[in-house]
Amino acid sequence: MVVGITIGSGIFRTPGIVAHELGRPWLTFVAWLLGGVLGFLGTLCFAELATRYPKAGGKYVYAREAFGGRAGFVVGWVEGLAIYTAAIAALGVAAAEFAARIAGWPESATRWIAVLIVGAFTGINLLGINAGRWVQNIVAGSKVLALGGVVLMAFVAGNGAGWRGALPGAPTGIAIFGALAAAAPPVIWSYYGSVDAGKIAEEVVEPERTLPRIFLLGIGVVSVLYLLLNAAFLHVLPFDHVASSNLVAADVATAIFGTQGGVIIAALALLVVLASLNGNVFVTPRVIFGLSRDGLGPALLTRVNAGETPWTAMALIGLVSMAQAASGTFTELITLAVVLILLIDGLTVASLFRLRARRPAPGAPFLTPLYPFVPALFIAVYLALFYGTLRAQPSVVVKAVAVLLVTWGFSWLAISRADRESHSPSPV
Numbered sequence: 300m301v302v303g304i305t306i307g308s309g310i311f312r313t314p315g316i317v318a319h320e321l322g323r324p325w326l327t328f329v330a331w332l333l334g335g336v337l338g339f340l341g342t343l344c345f346a347e348l349a350t351r352y353p354k355a356g357g358k359y360v361y362a363r364e365a366f367g368g369r370a371g372f373v374v375g376w377v378e379g380l381a382i383y384t385a386a387i388a389a390l391g392v393a394a395a396e397f398a399a400r401i402a403g404w405p406e407s408a409t410r411w412i413a414v415l416i417v418g419a420f421t422g423i424n425l426l427g428i429n430a431g432r433w434v435q436n437i438v439a440g441s442k443v444l445a446l447g448g449v450v451l452m453a454f455v456a457g458n459g460a461g462w463r464g465a466l467p468g469a470p471t472g473i474a475i476f477g478a479l480a481a482a483a484p485p486v487i488w489s490y491y492g493s494v495d496a497g498k499i500a501e502e503v504v505e506p507e508r509t510l511p512r513i514f515l516l517g518i519g520v521v522s523v524l525y526l527l528l529n530a531a532f533l534h535v536l537p538f539d540h541v542a543s544s545n546l547v548a549a550d551v552a553t554a555i556f557g558t559q560g561g562v563i564i565a566a567l568a569l570l571v572v573l574a575s576l577n578g579n580v581f582v583t584p585r586v587i588f589g590l591s592r593d594g595l596g597p598a599l600l601t602r603v604n605a606g607e608t609p610w611t612a613m614a615l616i617g618l619v620s621m622a623q624a625a626s627g628t629f630t631e632l633i634t635l636a637v638v639l640i641l642l643i644d645g646l647t648v649a650s651l652f653r654l655r656a657r658r659p660a661p662g663a664p665f666l667t668p669l670y671p672f673v674p675a676l677f678i679a680v681y682l683a684l685f686y687g688t689l690r691a692q693p694s695v696v697v698k699a700v701a702v703l704l705v706t707w708g709f710s711w712l713a714i715s716r717a718d719r720e721s722h723s724p725s726p727v
Contacts, residue, residue: 301492301493301494301495301513301514301516301517301518301521302443302517302520302521304492304493304495304575304578304579304582305489305490305491305492305493305517305518305521305575306443306446306521306524306571306574306575307386307390307393307489307492307571307572307574307575307576309485309488309489309490309491310489310525310528310548310571311546311547311548311549311568311571312393312485312545312546313485313486313488313489314327314528314529314532314541314544314547315541315542315543315544315545315546315547316482316485317330317331317482317485317486318538318541318542319466319542319543320478320481320482321469321470321475321478321479321482322465322466322468322469322470322478322542323465323466323469323538324461324462324463324464324465324533324538324541325462326469326470326475326478326479327482327529327533327541328526328529328530328533329479330479330482330483330486331486331525331526331529332526333479333486334483334486334487334489334490334522334525335490335518335521335522335525335526337487337490337677337680338490338493338518338521338522339515339518339519339522340673340676340677341493341494341644341648341677342493342494342514342515342517342518343515343667343668343673344648344651344667344673344674344677345494345514345647345648346494346510346511346514346515346665346667347651347665347666347667348361348647348648348650348651348654349494349506349510349511349514350506350507350510350511350664350665351364351654351658351664352364353501353503353506353507353510354501354589357378357494357495357582357585357586357589358374358375358378358586358643358644358647359371359372359374359375359378359586359589359590360589361647361650361651361654362374362375362646362647362650363375363593364650364654365649365650365651365653365654365657366646366650366653368593368595368710368714369707369710369711369714370646371590371593371595372590372595372706372709372710372713372714373703373706373707373710374643374646374647375586375587375589375590375595376590376595376596376706376709377639377643377702377703377706378586378639378643379583379584379586379587379590379616380587380616380619381635381636381639381702382636382639382640382643383579383583383586383616384583384616384619384620384623385623385633385635385636386579386633386636387417387576387579387580387583387616387620387623387624388413388417388620388621388623388624389633390572390575390576390579391413391414391416391417391576391620391621391624392409392410392413392624393568393572394413394416394569394572394573394576395409395410395412395413395416396409397565397566397568397569397572398412398416398569399412400562400565401562401565401566401569410624410625411625413624413625414621414624414625416573416576417576417580417617417620417621417624418617418621420573420576420577420580421580421613421614421616421617421620421621423577424577424580424581424608424613425604425606425608425610425613425614426606426608443520443524445567445570445571446524446528446567446571447524447527449528449531449548449551449552449564449567450524450527450528450530450531452555453531453532453534453535453551453555454530454531454534456535456554456555457531457534457535458534459533459534460533460534460535460536460537460538461532461533461534461535461536461537461538461540461541462533462534462538463538464537464538464539465538466538466539466542477687480683480684480687481687481691483684483687484637484684484688487637487640487684488633488637488640489525490518490521490522490525491640492575492578492579493514493517493518493521494514495578495579495582501585502607507664507665508664510665511665528548531551532547532548532551535551535554535555536550536551536554546564546568548564548567548568549564549565549568551564552564580613580616580617580620583616584608584609584612584613584615584616585609585612587600587609587612587615587616588600588601588603588609588612591612594713594714595710595713595714596713599611600612600615634692634695635695635698635699635702637688638685638688638695638696638698638699639699639702639703641681641684641685641688642685642699642703644681645677645678645681645682645685648674648677648678648681649674649678651667651670651674652671652674655670655671
């Protein structure tokens with residue numbers, strides 16, 4: 300599930316953006332390495348949080364336990380209905396683009412193909428846990444093998460052309476740090492999802508022992524695969540070609556296989572995106588279910604079908620995601636989602652300090668190593684990236700803050716209603 304969610308369209312679309320920002324092959328590789336390190340630090344923090352509170356919902360549960368119901372409400376609803384529905388919509392559109400390329404369908408049909416794809420995977424997961432799990436295992440396993448095949452063929456066919464040279468005006472000295480900050484959002488997005496197994500913690504056998512292994516093994520597999528893929532891209536293509544490409548993997552396949560390479564990589568990309576789409580559809584409704592079960596959402600969204608799927612919450616996520624896919628505004632939503640991720644995940648990791656103070660470390664099944672250095676470093680990096688985004692794209696930050704404020708306003712209504720209901724007399 301972790302590998303399937305994390306490895307999505309990002310690794311196909313973002314390597315060229317990162318290379319263009321950094322201007323040097325070695326620095327590009329360092330950015331992907333640092334992304335894996337940052338993901339690993341976050342995973343250590345979330346492993347402790349998840350084993351302390353192995354409940355459906357993930358991040359919202361940790362924020363609620365640390366900072367109260369309103370913080371949990373904001374984290375849960377922003378994550379469930381803003382960040383992940385945008386991601387599902389974007390993945391649906393990406394899958395539609397690849398499917399259209401393979402089948403030769405017109406570009407004008409892409410939007411509606413995306414709606415059908417999102418709807419289809421929502422339907423599969425509505426059938427029950429086993430249906431979603433088996434689809435995820437098959438597709439995720441297949442794509443790891445396929446991507447490993449791309450790496451192997453690239454190293455056999457390439458000559459290391461991309462490791463030489465640099466772009467004109469490539470950053471030097473202190474400017475390198477600014478370039479790394481500019482390249483961070485696409486890297487973070489590509490690694491994002493490595494802790495999403497926390498959303499289904501209630502459905503994991505022996506979560507205290509299993510969740511840390513899931514998190515750490517998942518981020519480990521993803522990091523190694525990303526580093527190998529970027530090394531493979533640089534082994535086949537000149538660096539300036541990598542930096543100017545919107546779909547580096549397809550260009551690598553074309554260089555190795557000729558004109559048929561584009562079709563091959565489109566099929567592989569479709570497989571990768573579908574696995575990520577299915578994983579997001581599987582886990583996101585658990586956030587809405589957990590919120591509603593705890594009185595922070597309508598009771599209607601707590602219903603579970605015979606297949607043990609929170610079907611009303613899943614239907615809501617599917618409908619919102621389909622609407623976003625049809626609207627064509629998913630690109631802007633993904634940009635907004637990255638800023639919201641910095642805020643939501645930073646707040647969630649900060650909850651570890653409050654929870655440690657309330658319940659000493661020996662009481663936790665898993666302990667974050669080098670505490671408090673690891674969570675403090677993670678939060679500091681996210682704050683630095685948020686500041687960089689504020690300077691570069693202030694309008695996006697304003698929208699993100701507006702989303703948080705609106706959600707915070709709704710939290711007062713929801714929690715006040717829940718308090719009234721909890722204090723109302725029971726019927727005789």
